Amino acid sequence: MDPEEQQAFFPATVMPDADWWQALWPDPEGVITALGVAPGMTVLDLCCGDGYFTAALAGQVGNGAVYGVDLDAEMLAAAASTCTGPGRSTWIRGDAMDLHRLLPEAVDYCLMANTFHGVPEQTALAREIARVLKPGGLFAIVNWHARPREETPVLGQARGPRTELRMTPEQVRAVVEAAGLLPDRVVELPPYHYGALFRFPE
Numbered sequence: 001m002d003p004e005e006q007q008a009f010f011p012a013t014v015m016p017d018a019d020w021w022q023a024l025w026p027d028p029e030g031v032i033t034a035l036g037v038a039p040g041m042t043v044l045d046l047c048c049g050d051g052y053f054t055a056a057l058a059g060q061v062g063n064g065a066v067y068g069v070d071l072d073a074e075m076l077a078a079a080a081s082t083c084t085g086p087g088r089s090t091w092i093r094g095d096a097m098d099l100h101r102l103l104p105e106a107v108d109y110c111l112m113a114n115t116f117h118g119v120p121e122q123t124a125l126a127r128e129i130a131r132v133l134k135p136g137g138l139f140a141i142v143n144w145h146a147r148p149r150e151e152t153p154v155l156g157q158a159r160g161p162r163t164e165l166r167m168t169p170e171q172v173r174a175v176v177e178a179a180g181l182l183p184d185r186v187v188e189l190p191p192y193h194y195g196a197l198f199r200f201p202e
């Protein structure tokens with residue numbers, strides 16, 4: 001990977017180890033259902049990592065379609081190997097900040113899980129996402145609650161982003177609304193997360 005590509009990675013967004021990720025998220029399918037993903041949708045898992053939530057997305061959309069985008073080729077390969085389902089799945093390596101150049105079609109739903117906290121230019125990223133959503137399409141940000149890191153242990157160790165990177169739903173709303181997306185709802189994802197949903201105007 002050349003240095004320019006290396007620099008494009010958002011800070012503090014390395015894929016967590018599978019042991020504690022699975023302990024924290026024992027039911028990824030339940031998360032995807034709670035976030036309102038429905039059969040038949042075309043969905044994008046932006047910064048999909050090793051596909052932990054992409055596989056659940058693929059299961060939920062059935063004969064719909066799934067795109068997984070990540071800058072890390074190894075992550076994409078892992079995601080592709082675990083993601084099965086009757087629908088179409090497409091894996092794209094690239095920088096989320098270039099999203100509208102990467103995707104060949106508009107989507108009904110974009111999920112960004114456990115990554116938004118590290119994005120340096122959050123409103124600019126939300127604008128990119130707005131460019132690839134269909135009218136009425138949804139953007140869901142799954143974030144750690146803004147609690148001190150030492151208060152969010154998993155398997156006996158403090159986990160998640162540094163305390164100062166964590167955002168409240170209100171802080172997320174302010175930066176995403178500035179991109180022209182409308183607040184839809186906030187879903188609790190216990191024990192430590194929430195999903196903040198936004199809608200592209202019809």
Ligand SMILES: C[S@@+](CC[C@H](N)C(=O)[O-])C[C@H]1O[C@@H](n2cnc3c(N)ncnc32)[C@H](O)[C@@H]1O
Binds near residue numbers: 008014015047096113
């Ligand atoms: C913390 S992991 C989260 C993975 C997955 N969403 C989950 O919740 O299980 C963040 C992922 O974002 C990817 N990433 C970081 N910066 C990126 C960028 N600028 N464009 C695309 N992917 C990026 C990393 O390679 C990593 O796989």
